[in-house]
Amino acid sequence: MGKSQISGTCSMKKVLIIEPSAQLCQKIIDILHVSGFETLTADNETTGLALAQEYTPDLIIYSHETQKIKPQELEEILQSDLDTATIPLICIISESMYTFKMLEKTFDPERYLINPFRPEELMLKVNQHLPINTSYRHLAVATSPVITNVNIPAHYYDSITGLPNHILLHQVLIEDVQTTPSEFLVGVLVIDLDRFRTINDALGHDNGDLLLKAISQRLINCVGSNERVFHLGEDKFAVLLPDLIQEQDAAKVANDIIHEIKQTIPFQNHELHITASIGISLYPTDTTEIKKLLRCAETAMYQAKEQGRNTLEFYSSFIRSKAYDRLNLESGLYRALKQEEFKLYYQPKVDLEQNRVVGMEALIRWHHKDFGWVSPTQFIPLAEETDLILTIGEWVLQEACRQNKLWMDQGYPELCVTVNVSGQQFKRMDIVKLVNHVLDQTQLPPECLQLELTESVLMKNISNTVVKLGDLKKRGVSIAVDDFGTGYSSLAYLKRFRLDTLKIDQSFVRDIDNDSDDAAIVSAIINMAHSLGMTVVAEGVETRKQLDFLRSHHCDQIQGYYFAKPLPPEEFTKLLDRDFDNSLKSKEEPAEAVVSESLSMPSDD
Incomplete structure (x- = not known):
């Protein structure tokens, strides 16, 4: 038998990973551990089947590039056993093979995850098959800085500002959506600094990094927690606001941010004037799909820029209608070839x-x-x-x-x-x-x-x-x-x-x-x-x-x-x-x- 490894405690949800690539396997382990899952790993399908029958995991993630047993045969073996027949499966597949699979009559996109993938894409797939057990919240929330009690890898943080990056953003957003009572809203703010690149080019990139740190601190001051502010890269930030009573609550925070950022920044004998454009999306008002929440906020942010910058925009019904048509077209494209x-x-x-x-x-x-x-x-x-x-x-x-x-x-x-x-x-x-x-x-x-x-x-x-x-x-x-x-x-x-x-x-x-x-x-x-x-x-x-x-x-x-x-x-x-x-x-x-x-x-x- 090949290599196998078990990590976690017996009370956690178990995910079996069958993946011959040690690097890819470790990436999946890191992502799942942050979200509170126990992992079992195998570098080949024979070992994987043995672990599945011994531990009966809650979910199996396996590679399409199996070595000895074809993916279809692997699935048939699992389904033939009463103990493993109902375990949901996620197949990691290359883009070229995914395109080929799309032409099959039995094609089900929910079963596949295209590699390479982002952490948030993996967690979206996992949540579709196996919702996170909210009793094990290994991510930060506004009222409880649990994030300090968990050894989260450094690559989940931005090296310039020290803020959580886009990986943790999606993880925290998943937690927010799952734990916020149904009568409340979750707000996503995407903040883009207006004309920052011009200032960055003038001051130099090292000084531009110092300026980003100063902006980060102003955002933290407005929100009240460094666990709610995320740096998405370059001049773009995000803020997550759970437990909102109404959309005006999100608008108030956004206005505070706009006011705070546009205050003069003394910087090396200069007085810098920076403004921000903010887009706001709300769960579940705008969408119930976590992946689309950030996209909705980004769309609204670009609308704010078109309105003259230094302002905020909600993901309005006009934008929503336009984006909905685009999403329909995008999903229709995937279907068009298959259905001729x-x-x-x-x-x-x-x-x-x-x-x-x-x-x-x-x-x-x-x-x-x-x-x-x-x-x-x-x-x-x-x-x-x-x-x-x-x-x-x-x-x-x-x-x-x-x-x-x-x-x-x-x-x-x-x-x-x-x-x-x-x-x-x-x-x-x-x-x-x-x-x-x-x-x-x-x-x-x-x-x-x-x-x-x-x-x-x-x-x-x-x-x-x-x-x-x-x-x-x-x-x-x-x-x-x-x-x-x-x-x-x-x-x-x-x-x-x-x-x-x-x-x-x-x-x-x-x-x-x-x-x-x-x-x-x-x-x-x-x-x-x-x-x-x-x-x-x-x-x-x-x-x-x-x-x-x-x-x-x-x-x-x-x-x-x-x-x-x-x-x-x-x-x-x-x-x-x-x-x-x-x-x-x-x-x-x-x-x-x-x-x-x-x-x-x-x-x-």
């Missing part, structure tokens, strides 16, 4: 010399069950914040290649499908490996795939970009730069990256028929790109005059509503079946008939 809510639409690209469709851009669309069609400008930035853009981007590439190969198999001419690649994908994923895998899997010819990147993405880590683009081009995949003219617009990078296609941003195309500057810019871009051997695509073409200008200046391809909106696969198939040769030459109005009138949704152009 995402769809790809295709906007055709027309060759002006051949007068026919030669390719299309794949554009993602999302129909939310509550919000209806959600604009990509709303959910793509959110996906990038939550890292779901990696999973979504992989799905888009796979689906676009699959659909293009299907059209080829059905006898349509070879078309080149363009897929947008986000900065996160290009930076964090092995994009070359992914593209090779998808092409091999779908059997799509490499010349029928084009990857589209923005200028800003290309200009980050240029040496690495050159290598990746070179490998992709060796495979036969073409590269396009999107929205040219709105970013760096550097001739040097166009030459160095050896790009295939340059897309003129629609902001220049929009007024080329009546704005001489835009017309000159578009003409210059076309000539420059051709001199470098690049194909030019004009985006956002909506009128005949725009088309005539682009044709007369030898633009290669157009894309926009004048020819067709982004279309679902079945509508795009109908477009391919039609003869657009004569209609492209003669029509005077956009071809709205191409798109079903029943469609009403946001678009990219």
